[in-house]
Amino acid sequence: MLNSKTDENFKQVKMNPLNNSTSKQLYSFSKSPRFNYKVRNEQNSTSFYEIKGTIGSPNKGVSFGLGTKVDFSKLSDKTPGPGSYKLEKEKTSSNLQKHTMGIGRTYFKQKNDMPSVGKYNIASSIIKNERIPHFGQKIAIKDETCSPGPGKYDIQYKEHSQSVIYHPVSGRTSRTPDCIPGPQQYRPKTELSASYVNSNWSNCNVSKFSKEERFSSKQSSIPGPGKYQIPGEFVYLRVRPIEYDQSMLSIDQNVISIKDPTNKQAEWQQYRYDKVFPSSSTQQELFDNVFNFDYENKNGCIISYGQSGSGKSYSLFGNVQHPGIVPLLIQQILQKGLNVQVSFQEIYVDQIRDLNTNLITEEFTKRQILLINDFWEMIKILRSTDIKRQMRTHIILTLEINSNTKLQFVDLAGSERVAKNITEGEKFQEAILITASHQVLNRCLNSFNQNPNKILPKKESKLTSALIIENNTQVVLIGTINPSQSNYEECLLTLQYLDRTKNISATIKKQQSMLGFDSQVNIQQEKEIKKLKDEIEDYKIKVEQLNADRKKRFLELQRLLGLDIDLERLSAKNAKDITIFKNQQDALLKNVSLSQQIEEYHYENAQLKKDIEDLKKDTHTKLERYQQQVLEQKEINKKLKDQLQLSKMSGDDAIRLLSQDRDQFIKKLQDESKNLLEDKVASILNLPQTAQTKNVENQKLQELKKQIKTEIEKEFNKSLEIIKAEYYKSLDHYKFQYEQKLNLKVEEIENFLNQFKKYREKKKSQINEIVEELLDLYDIITKQGKVIDKIETGGYSGGLKSFSIPKQDKPNLPNKVKHKNLFHFLETNSVTATLTKKASTIEKTIKTATKQLRQSQSQIILEIDYNQLDSINFMSMDFSTVRAYANKLREMIKELQDQITVNSDKFKQQIAQLQRERDDAQQKYNMESRKYNQTRVVIESQNRILQKVRPLSSVQRKQ
Numbered sequence: 001m002l003n004s005k006t007d008e009n010f011k012q013v014k015m016n017p018l019n020n021s022t023s024k025q026l027y028s029f030s031k032s033p034r035f036n037y038k039v040r041n042e043q044n045s046t047s048f049y050e051i052k053g054t055i056g057s058p059n060k061g062v063s064f065g066l067g068t069k070v071d072f073s074k075l076s077d078k079t080p081g082p083g084s085y086k087l088e089k090e091k092t093s094s095n096l097q098k099h100t101m102g103i104g105r106t107y108f109k110q111k112n113d114m115p116s117v118g119k120y121n122i123a124s125s126i127i128k129n130e131r132i133p134h135f136g137q138k139i140a141i142k143d144e145t146c147s148p149g150p151g152k153y154d155i156q157y158k159e160h161s162q163s164v165i166y167h168p169v170s171g172r173t174s175r176t177p178d179c180i181p182g183p184q185q186y187r188p189k190t191e192l193s194a195s196y197v198n199s200n201w202s203n204c205n206v207s208k209f210s211k212e213e214r215f216s217s218k219q220s221s222i223p224g225p226g227k228y229q230i231p232g233e234f235v236y237l238r239v240r241p242i243e244y245d246q247s248m249l250s251i252d253q254n255v256i257s258i259k260d261p262t263n264k265q266a267e268w269q270q271y272r273y274d275k276v277f278p279s280s281s282t283q284q285e286l287f288d289n290v291f292n293f294d295y296e297n298k299n300g301c302i303i304s305y306g307q308s309g310s311g312k313s314y315s316l317f318g319n320v321q322h323p324g325i326v327p328l329l330i331q332q333i334l335q336k337g338l339n340v341q342v343s344f345q346e347i348y349v350d351q352i353r354d355l356n357t358n359l360i361t362e363e364f365t366k367r368q369i370l371l372i373n374d375f376w377e378m379i380k381i382l383r384s385t386d387i388k389r390q391m392r393t394h395i396i397l398t399l400e401i402n403s404n405t406k407l408q409f410v411d412l413a414g415s416e417r418v419a420k421n422i423t424e425g426e427k428f429q430e431a432i433l434i435t436a437s438h439q440v441l442n443r444c445l446n447s448f449n450q451n452p453n454k455i456l457p458k459k460e461s462k463l464t465s466a467l468i469i470e471n472n473t474q475v476v477l478i479g480t481i482n483p484s485q486s487n488y489e490e491c492l493l494t495l496q497y498l499d500r501t502k503n504i505s506a507t508i509k510k511q512q513s514m515l516g517f518d519s520q521v522n523i524q525q526e527k528e529i530k531k532l533k534d535e536i537e538d539y540k541i542k543v544e545q546l547n548a549d550r551k552k553r554f555l556e557l558q559r560l561l562g563l564d565i566d567l568e569r570l571s572a573k574n575a576k577d578i579t580i581f582k583n584q585q586d587a588l589l590k591n592v593s594l595s596q597q598i599e600e601y602h603y604e605n606a607q608l609k610k611d612i613e614d615l616k617k618d619t620h621t622k623l624e625r626y627q628q629q630v631l632e633q634k635e636i637n638k639k640l641k642d643q644l645q646l647s648k649m650s651g652d653d654a655i656r657l658l659s660q661d662r663d664q665f666i667k668k669l670q671d672e673s674k675n676l677l678e679d680k681v682a683s684i685l686n687l688p689q690t691a692q693t694k695n696v697e698n699q700k701l702q703e704l705k706k707q708i709k710t711e712i713e714k715e716f717n718k719s720l721e722i723i724k725a726e727y728y729k730s731l732d733h734y735k736f737q738y739e740q741k742l743n744l745k746v747e748e749i750e751n752f753l754n755q756f757k758k759y760r761e762k763k764k765s766q767i768n769e770i771v772e773e774l775l776d777l778y779d780i781i782t783k784q785g786k787v788i789d790k791i792e793t794g795g796y797s798g799g800l801k802s803f804s805i806p807k808q809d810k811p812n813l814p815n816k817v818k819h820k821n822l823f824h825f826l827e828t829n830s831v832t833a834t835l836t837k838k839a840s841t842i843e844k845t846i847k848t849a850t851k852q853l854r855q856s857q858s859q860i861i862l863e864i865d866y867n868q869l870d871s872i873n874f875m876s877m878d879f880s881t882v883r884a885y886a887n888k889l890r891e892m893i894k895e896l897q898d899q900i901t902v903n904s905d906k907f908k909q910q911i912a913q914l915q916r917e918r919d920d921a922q923q924k925y926n927m928e929s930r931k932y933n934q935t936r937v938v939i940e941s942q943n944r945i946l947q948k949v950r951p952l953s954s955v956q957r958k959q
């Protein structure tokens with residue numbers, strides 16, 4: 001809305017360069033000076049100087065002028081518009097690196113006495129510290145109607161300079177007003193961005209551009225360019241990433257364009273939002289944008305709207321890998337050390353269900369609240385509620401921060417068109433209800449956007465009645481779209497919905513095709529209207545026909561009755577009366593409604609009066625309470641004063657007592673020091689006498705010392721001798737013990753060796769004996785063998801049956817004296833047993849052989865009684881028996897030899913063991929004797945030292 005004071009007539013309005021700005025079309029600014037743009041009537045050449053070549057170096061411009069320039073970076077509690085800024089003293093502050101002298105563009109007044117170039121004395125304070133004075137040539141504005149804004153100029157970047165000069169020729173004049181950028185359009189064009197300079201110099205008549213929006217929302221108190229947004233509501237759009245083609249969309253900053261993919265001739269439709277998040281955007285980016293407001297002191301209502309699967313829940317809640325804005329916020333809140341409580345509700349058709357308790361409630365306020373301590377706890381809750389959630393429901397999550405601010409997160413049910421879902425009656429009804437609640441929400445948001453103080457039609461749906469959209473609420477609507485081509489209509493619906501919510505779109509060309517539920521409704525309504533109109537037309541025709549018919553009948557009746565009534569006049573009169581009557585009726589009705597209104601006003605008035613009375617009463621009570629409090633405070637003050645007085649008095653007393661004590665103490669000290677002094681004086685006077693006494697005492701002392709010394713020395717020597725004797729004694733004792741042990745060991749070894757020798761000798765002689773016995777036995781056997789051979793061959797006289805062996809042939813039989821070993825072994829059990837066993841085998845063999853012999857040769861059977869070994873008559877044995885016997889004996893000898901070998905090995909081992917033990921003992925003996933020698937040496941050396949030290953130590957002891 002233009003300000004009536006500044007733009008009084010149409011021409012002025014038309015001339016105003018802001019007249020066509022988008023900002024003006026979208027917003028109204030109440031602070032009038034902001035657009036108080038004054039147009040100069042004529043070009044004033046005197047305000048533009050020609051710069052001398054000497055001054056105007058290629059990089060430095062000159063600008064001179066009067067009037068106030070505006071420091072946009074400075075804060076002000078009001079919101080002054082261009083031309084109403086006062087240049088504060090800050091312009092000379094040290095952080096300004098350049099200075100300019102310029103004339104205010106808006107408040108320029110011609111002055112004849114204006115100094116020209118070269119007449120200014122630049123203060124030395126300005127030139128020093130390498131600050132460069134900057135002079136910029138002012139540009140003649142040829143056409144005042146065209147004031148292109150930043151971003152629309154051809155910009156020259158001055159090297160080594162922090163300023164930007166707008167080129168005068170290229171177009172301040174040539175631009176059409178259409179190109180004037182409005183708020184939020186100050187974003188530099190990409191092709192110009194290289195020339196933009198981030199200048200710190202705010203008063204150089206050069207526009208500043210930063211990489212961010214011109215004024216970040218931190219300067220919320222002063223809306224500047226780019227911040228002409230009404231902060232109560234933000235509308236964002238987020239595009240979900242998809243794998244396939246998205247050619248129906250194009251995004252440029254905060255403008256999104258969409259085209260019908262099925263229609264090649266279709267034109268692009270553009271929609272502008274506060275921000276458009278492309279599919280590459282992250283959860284963090286969304287979070288940073290959404291929570292760009294002071295959520296600790298302001299309520300928030302963050303709503304996500306879009307078709308199913310477009311990313312509503314993803315944006316709000318996310319998942320474990322990509323937490324959405326809710327968990328990210330919780331994390332931030334917990335990091336700030338604030339308390340946070342959470343509750344969850346679901347609205348399905350017209351029912352509210354608490355997702356924590358799973359109970360259905362009537363009111364939204366009856367909900368279970370959980371205290372959140374951890375980010376992961378939140379994720380867990382989100383996951384669990386997600387499982388419980390029903391299809392096509394609205395989810396409301398409420399966070400209470402420090403129990404004074406509330407943030408509501410609304411995940412709306414999918415916004416897909418009704419037509420897509422109409423399959424069943426119930427579902428259709430459900431879809432209608434969802435769409436209806438979406439529409440009510442839309443109306444509320446729209447109305448809120450226009451005036452946050454306005455009463456909203458919230459009661460029209462359960463959803464909106466649950467939301468905290470009120471004056472102190474930051475509303476954020478996040479639209480989400482799934483940009484696959486099959487979803488074109490859904491996407492368009494979402495874009496239109498967002499657009500309607502805030503009505504901020506810079507729609508260029510809207511397609512005429514009627515789409516979506518709303519469009520369908522419109523078509524339906526239009527059809528209805530048309531039908532009704534047609535019906536009305538029909539009725540009109542019918543009424544006219546009836547009227548004509550009635551008139552005809554009336555005239556006929558008149559003619560029949562012979563009456564002459566001017567029906568036209570009558571009806572005109574009647575019509576007049578009727579009009580009067582109607583007017584009267586209207587007036588009456590108005591009167592009634594007015595009196596009703598008056599009554600309502602009276603009632604409201606009474607209410608207000610009551611409120612005022614209450615307020616007054618309240619104020620009065622408060623006043624009384626305050627007065628009471630003041631009185632109480634006074635009383636307390638008085639008491640405190642008294643206490644102070646008392647404590648002061650008691651303090652004085654204490655100080656007095658203390659000083660008394662101190663005086664007494666000082667006096668005592670003085671007395672003592674006096675006494676001491678006197679003592680000292682007396683002692684000085686008696687010094688020679690004292691010295692003599694001291695001498696005698698000294699001599700006595702010396703003698704005493706001498707005596708003590710001698711005694712101590714004696715004692716010392718005595719104890720030393722005792723220790724020494726004991727030491728030697730123990731040493732001898734140990735030595736003796738070692739030697740004894742050693743001798744014992746040596747003896748043991750010698751004994752053993754002797755025993756071993758004896759044993760060996762014994763064994764040797766035994767073996768020899770056995771060998772001899774064996775040889776003897778062998779001889780016997782050989783002789784016997786020969787005898788047998790001779791017998792068998794009948795070599796003896798007497799033939800085979802009665803041979804007689806000559807005496808010289810008869811062998812000496814083994815006997816106990818000569819062959820004692822043989823008989824000893826035969827006597828031992830094992831050998832006897834073995835022999836018995838063997839003998840039985842031999843017997844068997846012999847028996848068989850004899851039998852065979854008897855059978856074949858009818859020879860004499862020789863029977864041997866093996867039990868009577870002592871009296872074995874070998875001569876009576878046959879040859880094979882004797883051979884077996886001899887073999888057995890040979891085996892036994894072999895066993896004996898083996899045994900001897902085994903035993904000799906054992907003995908060898910034992911000897912080796914004994915030798916090792918002996919060597920160990922020897923080593924130990926050597927070691928101990930070494931120790932003994934060392935100790936002896938030490939003792940001797942100690943003795944020597946003692947001999948030397950003794951006189952010295954005795955002297956010391958004397959001292």
Ligand SMILES: Nc1ncnc2c1ncn2[C@@H]1O[C@H](COP(=O)(O)OP(=O)(O)OP(=O)(O)O)[C@@H](O)[C@H]1O
Pocket residue numbers: 239240241279306307308309310311312313314315412413414480
């Ligand atoms: N911006 C995104 N980046 C990555 N994945 C996304 C994005 N948006 C949505 N998705 C994925 O798409 C799927 C559907 O998203 P989501 O459940 O949030 O949709 P919705 O609009 O809440 O659907 P409904 O209304 O049925 O609950 C999920 O698997 C989600 O991970």
